[in-house]
Amino acid sequence: MQDKIVVKNLYKIFGPDADKAAELAGAGKEKDEVFRETQGVVAVNDISFSVQEQQIFVVMGLSGSGKSTLIRCLNRLIEPTSGQIIIDGADVTAAGPSELREIRRSKMAMVFQHFALLPHRTVLENAAFALKLRGLSKKDRNDKAMRALEAVGLGAWADSLPSQLSGGMQQRVGIARSLAAEPQILLMDEPFSALDPLIRREMQDELIGLQRDFKTTIVFITHDLHEALKLGDQIAVMRDGGFVQVGPPQAIVTDPADDYVRAFVQDVDRARVVTMGSIAEQVEPIVLGRDDLASARRKIAQAPYSALPVLDARGKLKGLLSEGALAEGGRPHLERLVPDEMQTTPEDVSLHDAFSLFAKGEPVAVLDEKGRLAGIVDPQAVFSHLSGGDAPEEEQAEAERPAAPTAPSHDAA
Amino acid sequence: MSGFLDLFRPSTYGKLPLDDGVEWFVKDWLVPNFRPAFRAIQAPVDALLDSIDGFLQAVPFPIFWLVAAILAWRIAGRGVGILTAVSLLLIDMVGIWEETMTTLAMVITAVAFCAVAGVPLGILAARSDRFAGGLRPVLDIMQTIPTFVYLVPIVMLFGVGMVPGVIATIVFALPPVIRLTNLGIRQVQGEMVEAGYAFGATRRQVLIEIEIPLAMRTIMAGLNQTLMLALSMVVIAALIGAGGLGLTVYTGLGRLDVGRAFLGGFGIVLLAIILDRVTQAMGAPTPAQANGWTFRGVARSLLGGRGQKAEAAAGQ
Numbered sequence: 001m002q003d004k005i006v007v008k009n010l011y012k013i014f015g016p017d018a019d020k021a022a023e024l025a026g027a028g029k030e031k032d033e034v035f036r037e038t039q040g041v042v043a044v045n046d047i048s049f050s051v052q053e054q055q056i057f058v059v060m061g062l063s064g065s066g067k068s069t070l071i072r073c074l075n076r077l078i079e080p081t082s083g084q085i086i087i088d089g090a091d092v093t094a095a096g097p098s099e100l101r102e103i104r105r106s107k108m109a110m111v112f113q114h115f116a117l118l119p120h121r122t123v124l125e126n127a128a129f130a131l132k133l134r135g136l137s138k139k140d141r142n143d144k145a146m147r148a149l150e151a152v153g154l155g156a157w158a159d160s161l162p163s164q165l166s167g168g169m170q171q172r173v174g175i176a177r178s179l180a181a182e183p184q185i186l187l188m189d190e191p192f193s194a195l196d197p198l199i200r201r202e203m204q205d206e207l208i209g210l211q212r213d214f215k216t217t218i219v220f221i222t223h224d225l226h227e228a229l230k231l232g233d234q235i236a237v238m239r240d241g242g243f244v245q246v247g248p249p250q251a252i253v254t255d256p257a258d259d260y261v262r263a264f265v266q267d268v269d270r271a272r273v274v275t276m277g278s279i280a281e282q283v284e285p286i287v288l289g290r291d292d293l294a295s296a297r298r299k300i301a302q303a304p305y306s307a308l309p310v311l312d313a314r315g316k317l318k319g320l321l322s323e324g325a326l327a328e329g330g331r332p333h334l335e336r337l338v339p340d341e342m343q344t345t346p347e348d349v350s351l352h353d354a355f356s357l358f359a360k361g362e363p364v365a366v367l368d369e370k371g372r373l374a375g376i377v378d379p380q381a382v383f384s385h386l387s388g389g390d391a392p393e394e395e396q397a398e399a400e401r402p403a404a405p406t407a408p409s410h411d412a413a
Numbered sequence: 414m415s416g417f418l419d420l421f422r423p424s425t426y427g428k429l430p431l432d433d434g435v436e437w438f439v440k441d442w443l444v445p446n447f448r449p450a451f452r453a454i455q456a457p458v459d460a461l462l463d464s465i466d467g468f469l470q471a472v473p474f475p476i477f478w479l480v481a482a483i484l485a486w487r488i489a490g491r492g493v494g495i496l497t498a499v500s501l502l503l504i505d506m507v508g509i510w511e512e513t514m515t516t517l518a519m520v521i522t523a524v525a526f527c528a529v530a531g532v533p534l535g536i537l538a539a540r541s542d543r544f545a546g547g548l549r550p551v552l553d554i555m556q557t558i559p560t561f562v563y564l565v566p567i568v569m570l571f572g573v574g575m576v577p578g579v580i581a582t583i584v585f586a587l588p589p590v591i592r593l594t595n596l597g598i599r600q601v602q603g604e605m606v607e608a609g610y611a612f613g614a615t616r617r618q619v620l621i622e623i624e625i626p627l628a629m630r631t632i633m634a635g636l637n638q639t640l641m642l643a644l645s646m647v648v649i650a651a652l653i654g655a656g657g658l659g660l661t662v663y664t665g666l667g668r669l670d671v672g673r674a675f676l677g678g679f680g681i682v683l684l685a686i687i688l689d690r691v692t693q694a695m696g697a698p699t700p701a702q703a704n705g706w707t708f709r710g711v712a713r714s715l716l717g718g719r720g721q722k723a724e725a726a727a728g729q
C-alpha cells in the first residue's frame with residue numbers, strides 16, 4: 001500500500017519566541033520547561049508519521065495534548081512552525097496560497113466537532129459549500145451535494161435548515177459536505193464527541209461504510225479509546241505534543257509503550273480487541289494420505305495439546321483428532337478414523353465474538369482468507385490472554401506449557 | 414496664605430492658549446485647506462437627501478400610509494402593522510405630515526451613510542486588532558463629546574442648512590454601527606471561519622459567505638442603535654438650520670409655544686417607535702432570515718411566503 005500522507009518532524013509552537021522554544025524542544029526539554037523559559041507553548045513536538053492510502057489513522061490523547069493543532073497543521077489552518085507534510089509526494093508546506101486553496105477544495109476536507117454548519121443555509125446549500133467555493137454551476141453542485149446527502153441518508157432533508165435537524169443528523173450533513181467534493185483525505189477533529197453514545201456508535205459504523213464506498217484516507221481525532229479501537233487501522237497516542245506510541249489497535253492494548261498508554265487502556269475489554277488470529281498458535285496438522293497412525297501419534301505427543309486438526313490431501317480441514325480417539329479401537333486405518341467436528345473462525349474475529357466456539361472446551365481452528373489453516377487456539381490460551389494482561393509474552397507461554405503434559409496422563413487413566 | 418499657595422498654581426504664571434490654538438487649527442488651517450474635500454463629502458449627502466425628501470413629499474398620503482402599514486406588518490407582525498397605521502394617521506391628523514417626512518428623509522440619509530461607512534470600518538476593525546485599537550478612542554470621543562461643540566466647526570466647514578444638519582447627525586450616530594459590526598464579526602465562532610478556510614475559501618468568501626451573514630443580527634442591532642441616535646439628533650440639527658420636526662420643536666421653544674414644541678416631540682416619538690420596532694424585527698432571526706438574506710428571500714418574506722412564522726415570532 002502506498003503512503004498517502006507523510007509527516008516529517010512537525011513542530012508547532014504558539015507564543016512569542018518560537019525559534020528559541022523550538023531549539024529547547026528539539027534539545028529534548030519538556031513542554032512545561034519550555035513554557036517556563038520562553039512563554040512558548042509546544043503544541044506539536046517533533047511528530048513524524050505516515051498514513052497509508054484508504055486507512056483510518058486515529059490520533060488519541062487527553063485534552064490539551066495537541067490533537068487539534070496537529071490535524072489543523074495538516075491542511076495548514078494552523079501554520080506549522082517547522083517540518084514537512086507530504087501528500088501524494090507533494091510538499092503541502094511549500095504550497096502557495098492559491099495552490100493551498102486548491103488542495104483544500106478538492107483533496108482534503110474537514111469535519112468539525114461542533115459541525116460548523118451555516119445556520120442561514122439549507123442542508124443542501126451546506127453540503128454544496130465546497131463546490132460553490134470551487135465555482136461549480138448551481139446545478140452541478142446541487143447534483144453532487146444531493147448524492148452526498150443521499151449517501152449519508154439525508155436526501156429527504158435537503159431543503160431544511162440545520163437547526164431543524166438533530167445533532168447526529170447535523171454531523172451527517174457535515175460529513176456530506178466534506179464528501180461532496182470527493183476528497184481523497186478526510187480530516188475529522190472529534191467529529192462524534194458532541195453526540196450521545198448510541199448515535200455515536202451508529203455514526204462510527206456508518207463512517208466505516210462510507211470510507212469503503214468513497215475510498216478515502218481518514219485522519220481521525222478522538223479522546224475516546226473505544227472509538228479509536230473500533231475505527232483505527234493505526235492508532236497514535238499523543239501526549240504533550242508528541243506521539244508516545246503508534247501502532248495497530250491490538251498492539252496499543254496488549255503492549256502499551258509506557259504508563260501513560262497503560263492508564264489509557266487499562267479499562268479496555270481486551271476480549272473485544274484481541275483477535276483470534278493474533279493468539280493462534282501454529283501446529284503441525286495431521287495430513288490424510290501423508291501421515292499414518294504412527295506418525296499421527298508422534299505428532300500429537302509433540303503438540304502442546306492432546307488433539308490436532310486433520311487436513312485432507314488438498315489442505316482442507318476435516319476435523320479434530322484427539323489422542324483418545326487415536327488410541328481407541330485397536331489399529332484401524334488412519335483414513336477410517338472419523339475426526340470430531342472442529343469449530344473454525346476467521347483470523348480477524350475478536351475473542352469476545354469467538355467465546356461460544358469454545359463451548360466444548362476444545363481447540364478452535366483459525367482459518368486465513370483463503371480458508372487454509374492458520375493455527376489453532378486452545379481455550380487455555382484465551383483465558384491466559386484475557387487475565388495475564390500485563391505479563392510479558394514469554395511468561396504466558398511458560399504458563400501454558402504445563403497444561404499439555406497433564407492431558408495425556410488424564411487420557412491414560 | 415492663599416497668596417502663597419497660588420505660587421503653585423499654573424494660571425498664576427500665564428494661560429495656555431488652547432482655545433486660540435483650536436480656533437487657529439479650524440479657522441486658518443482646516444477650513445481653507447480642506448474646504449474642497451468637505452464640499453466633496455457634502456455633495457452625495459445633498460443628492461441623496463434631496464431625492465429621498467422629494468420622493469417622500471411627492472407620495473400621496475394614502476399610498477404611503479398603506480405601503481408603510483403593510484411593510485411593517487410583513488416585517489414585524491400584525492401588532493406593529495396596526496401601530497404604524499394608527500401612528501401615521503395621528504401624525505397627519507395633528508398636521509405635521511410634511512415635517513415628519515422631512516425628518517424621515519434626514520434620518521434615512523444619515524443612516525444610509527452610517528451603514529456605508531460604518532459596516533466596512535467595523536469589518537476592518539474586526540480583522541485587525543491594531544486598527545480596532547486605534548479606532549476605539551476616536552469612537553469614544555465621538556460619543557462623549559457634547560454635540561454642541563462640534564456644531565461650530567461643522568457650520569464653519571459646511572455652512573448652515575439641511576446638509577450640515579445631516580452631517581452632524583452622521584458624526585453623532587456612526588459609532589454604534591462600527592462597534593457592533595466589529596463585535597458581531599468577532600463573535601462568529603472560530604470553527605465556522607475555520608470551516609470556510611478548510612474548504613478552500615478566500616478571505617473574501619469567508620467574509621461574504623460566513624462572517625457577514627452570521628454577524629447580521631448584531632450588525633442590524635447596531636444599525637437600530639444608529640437610527641435611534643440619528644432620531645435623537647433631529648432637534649439639535651435644527652439649531653444649524655435643518656428642517657423637519659426638529660425645527661417645529663425649536664421654533665416652539667423660541668416662541669414659548671408649548672403646543673407646537675409638543676407636536677414636534679410627539680411626531681419624533683411616534684416615528685422613533687415605528688422605526689425601532691421595524692428595524693428590530695429585521696435583526697431578529699425571523700422572516701427574512703428564515704428565507705435567507707437574499708433578495709428573493711427578503712422579497713418572499715415581504716410578500717407572504719412564511720408570514721405565519723413572522724407573526725409567531727412577533728407574538729413571543
Ligand SMILES: Nc1ncnc2c1ncn2[C@@H]1O[C@H](COP(=O)(O)OP(=O)(O)OP(=O)(O)O)[C@@H](O)[C@H]1O
Nearest residue numbers: 014015041043062063064065066067068069070223
Ligand atoms: N492559538 C493558540 N495560542 C496559544 N496556545 C494554543 C493555541 N491553540 C492551542 N494552544 C495550546 O496548544 C496545546 C494543544 O492544544 P490543542 O487544542 O491542540 O489540544 P487538543 O488535544 O485538541 O485538546 P482538546 O481535546 O481539548 O481539544 C494546548 O496547551 C493549548 O493551550
Ligand SMILES: [Mg+2]
Nearest residue numbers: 067068069189
Ligand atoms: Mg481539540
